[in-house]
Amino acid sequence: MAIASSPWIVACAGLVVMVVLLIVALGAYRGRSPVDDRIPPVGLPLPRVPVEPSDVTQAPPSSGPSAPVVPGLSPRASGPPPSAPTVSPTPPVRPVVVPTSVRPSTQAPRPAPPQQSPAVTGRYRVVQSFDGGFIGEVLIVNASRVDRGWTVRIHFGRGRLVTSWVEGAPQGTARQFDGGFSYVSGVSVPAGGSVPLRFHMEWASSTPRGCTVDGVRCSGF
Incomplete structure (x- = not known):
């Protein structure tokens, strides 16, 4: 009743509160600490774009362990490209082994046997010259x-044997x-020994074109 009779008391109490x-x-x-300006503002989440199943390329399953993927680098295949030509490996070159038992011959070559002189030889000369012929x-x-027989053959090209x-x-x-x-x-x-064969030729040159004794060329012309 007192409150109802005195409403100002309620108003004062409310003001004090x-x-x-x-x-x-x-x-x-x-009492609160100031807000740190270095703290970055919280970003708003980006909206998610739906991905169609056809846009995603599925990689074929690998039988071996997959290499770790480094951000920013595209994965590369470890094998050669399909279009690269196949190179056959070069067979190794085997060294040539020379048998040690084979050695070059150190013997000096045998000298050729000395050429033997003919057993019977002839020496030609002019004994006498005159008009129309010579001896x-x-x-x-x-x-x-040993004793030997012989055969003489003389060729002048022209002339007559007297x-x-x-x-x-x-x-x-x-x-x-x-x-x-x-002549035999x-x-x-x-x-x-030796024997002289003499002859008389007419209308012939005193220098023969050929003279042999047993096929050996004569000397003296």
Whole structure:
């Protein structure tokens, strides 16, 4: 009844309560620490874009362990590209082994046997010259150790044989041909000896084109 009769008492009490609440609120505000400006503001979440199943490329399953994926680097295949040509490996080169048992021969080459001199040789010369002809001679020498027979063949190219004979020995056989003649001994020349064969030629050069004794060329022209 007293409150109902005195309403100003209620108004004063409410005013006092509001002042006390205001003082408490000011004290609480001053006690808080200032907000750190270095803390970045919280970003708002980005909206998610739906991904169609067809846009995602599925990689074939790998039988071995997969290599770790580094951010910013695209994965690469470890094998050669399908279009690269296949290179066959080069076979290794085997060294050539030379047997040690084979050695070059150190023996000096054998000298060639000395060429043997012919057993019977002839030496040609002009004994006498005159108008229309000359007398020539072939001296047959036997350098061997046994008696040997012989055959003389002389070619002048032209001319005629008048006669032929052997000095101091049995005569042989003479055969004339065009521009020359041949003579076969009637007796062998003794070992280490010699016999002269002489002949008379007409209308022929005193230098023969060929002269042989047993196929060996005569000397002296």
